Amino acid sequence: MYYLEMNDVKKSFGDLEVLKGISLTVSEGEVVSIIGPSGSGKSTLLRIATLLETMDVGNLAYMGQYAVTMEDRHSVYAKTSQLKEIKKNFGLVFQSFNLFPHKSVLHNIIDAPIFVQKRKKAEVIEEAKELLRQMGLEDKADYYPCQLSGGQQQRIAIARALALKPKVLFFDEPTSALDPELTGEVLKVIKGLAEQKMTMVIVTHEMSFAKNISDRVIFMDKGVVAASGTPEEVFNSDNARMQEFLGKLKND
Amino acid sequence: MSFSVMLEQLAQGMCKSMLIFGLTLLFSMPLGLLVCFGRMSKNRLVSGIFGFFISVLRGTPLMLQLMVVYFFPYYLFGISIGNWRFPAIIVGFSINYAAYFAEIYRSGIEAIPKGQYEAAQILDYSKSQTFFKIVFPQVIKIILPAVTNEIITLVKDTSLAFSLAYMEMFTIAKQIAARDTTFVPYIVAALFYYIFNLLVAFVMRQFEKKLSYYN
Ligand SMILES: Nc1ncnc2c1ncn2[C@@H]1O[C@H](COP(=O)(O)OP(=O)(O)OP(=O)(O)O)[C@@H](O)[C@H]1O
Numbered sequence: 246m247y248y249l250e251m252n253d254v255k256k257s258f259g260d261l262e263v264l265k266g267i268s269l270t271v272s273e274g275e276v277v278s279i280i281g282p283s284g285s286g287k288s289t290l291l292r293i294a295t296l297l298e299t300m301d302v303g304n305l306a307y308m309g310q311y312a313v314t315m316e317d318r319h320s321v322y323a324k325t326s327q328l329k330e331i332k333k334n335f336g337l338v339f340q341s342f343n344l345f346p347h348k349s350v351l352h353n354i355i356d357a358p359i360f361v362q363k364r365k366k367a368e369v370i371e372e373a374k375e376l377l378r379q380m381g382l383e384d385k386a387d388y389y390p391c392q393l394s395g396g397q398q399q400r401i402a403i404a405r406a407l408a409l410k411p412k413v414l415f416f417d418e419p420t421s422a423l424d425p426e427l428t429g430e431v432l433k434v435i436k437g438l439a440e441q442k443m444t445m446v447i448v449t450h451e452m453s454f455a456k457n458i459s460d461r462v463i464f465m466d467k468g469v470v471a472a473s474g475t476p477e478e479v480f481n482s483d484n485a486r487m488q489e490f491l492g493k494l495k496n497d
Numbered sequence: 498m499s500f501s502v503m504l505e506q507l508a509q510g511m512c513k514s515m516l517i518f519g520l521t522l523l524f525s526m527p528l529g530l531l532v533c534f535g536r537m538s539k540n541r542l543v544s545g546i547f548g549f550f551i552s553v554l555r556g557t558p559l560m561l562q563l564m565v566v567y568f569f570p571y572y573l574f575g576i577s578i579g580n581w582r583f584p585a586i587i588v589g590f591s592i593n594y595a596a597y598f599a600e601i602y603r604s605g606i607e608a609i610p611k612g613q614y615e616a617a618q619i620l621d622y623s624k625s626q627t628f629f630k631i632v633f634p635q636v637i638k639i640i641l642p643a644v645t646n647e648i649i650t651l652v653k654d655t656s657l658a659f660s661l662a663y664m665e666m667f668t669i670a671k672q673i674a675a676r677d678t679t680f681v682p683y684i685v686a687a688l689f690y691y692i693f694n695l696l697v698a699f700v701m702r703q704f705e706k707k708l709s710y711y712n
């Protein structure tokens with residue numbers, strides 16, 4: 246059984262066809278990186294996978310449970326109650342963190358497990374402290390997001406997502422909003438998660454990072470998967486668009 | 498008439514002004530939130546109707562609205578309006594201020610970045626949890642300066658109750674001034690409104706300080 250499975254996903258915004266039939270499967274413990282030029286539809290794909298955006302065509306399942314099925318060549322979304330159940334399977338880390346500015350670091354992490362999952366407060370706090378230790382931020386529990394650097398905020402956002410114990414964790418360019426000297430600390434945390442066999446789908450512009458930690462790399466271009474495979478296969482492929490993309494990055 | 502008798506009469510007026518002030522805030526602030534929800538409804542008809550009422554309430558004089566509310570039961574149903582004077586004032590003020598608060602709330606809600614809603618959605622907050630735990634606490638901080646302005650205006654606007662001959666501060670000051678041909682009650686009234694507003698500003702500054710723990 247796949248942790249995540251999506252088939253032939255299509256999406257248009259008005260006349261602009263952004264996704265032209267994307268399929269993606271992710272198995273337990275896999276780390277999949279999605280790379281590709283700006284505007285190729287990477288964020289849209291993640292937003293559809295995390296139900297922030299709806300697809301026009303295609304299906305989507307987590308742990309074999311279908312959130313979206315195909316009927317008569319159109320996507321049909323499951324009932325709200327079923328979607329609520331399915332949503333427990335994934336988390337998302339945003340490019341711009343989206344921490345709650347009025348809540349302390351601790352409350353950013355524990356409020357969803359307590360209010361949404363109705364778990365015991367003492368137990369959740371224990372786990373939050375462990376997550377903060379893992380992020381190297383055990384002394385920041387009582388800080389507010391505005392008192393932290395971007396890299397620290399993003400690590401808090403990762404802890405917040407992990408506190409809900411997702412099966413699959415998505416990242417949309419987790420380091421793009423950071424100063425170059427702060428990207429390392431966030432990438433290190435993600436690498437640590439990969440070593441713990443966390444199942445992850447990561448949209449990134451950090452090519453060496455993608456090469457290093459991914460089991461599989463997907464190169465998207467103009468709404469299609471132009472190349473996919475192991476990092477070696479994709480980065481060494483003679484796919485013209487892939488070469489052009491890598492060349493452009495080098496010249497930047 | 499001695500100064501102390503005059504002060505006593507004015508003090509009674511002050512109490513009534515403060516009663517109008519307090520009750521208006523009590524009713525208009527929550528009512529404004531409901532009006533704001535109506536205004537922001539996804540249903541075009543609902544939001545259109547609320548938008549129209551808000552624009553009428555903000556676009557016509559409060560004094561006129563008080564008259565309408567006061568005489569409305571009499572002209573429409575021929576009901577005697579003997580005991581209706583004070584309730585009419587509270588209803589008129591509350592509806593009018595609800596319209597203003599609704600627009601203030603709306604501006605605050607619209608200032609919350611989309612990412613906050615998306616983060617809440619990913620963390621599986623329900624719609625009402627998202628509003629009350631994520632959005633509204635941040636809205637309060639954003640709108641506090643505008644709310645302070647509105648409250649200061651309300652302190653002064655309570656004097657409009659004179660148009661229904663309600664015996665609040667300003668009505669009494671006018672009466673005494675006319676009867677005794679003296680300017681003193683106006684000075685006392687001015688002092689009262691001014692000091693009341695200094696107090697309001699002080700209290701609101703404390704709120705702002707309390708919410709300054711983040712930015
Ligand atoms: N809500 C929307 N309405 C209209 N067009 C949209 C919307 N969201 C995305 N698009 C368009 O869809 C295309 C793909 O956008 P998307 O954000 O998925 O690209 P991306 O691969 O994530 O790019 P980047 O690397 O710059 O983040 C772009 O042309 C974008 O302008």
Ligand SMILES: [Mg+2]
Nearest residue numbers: 287288289418
């Ligand atoms: Mg993007």
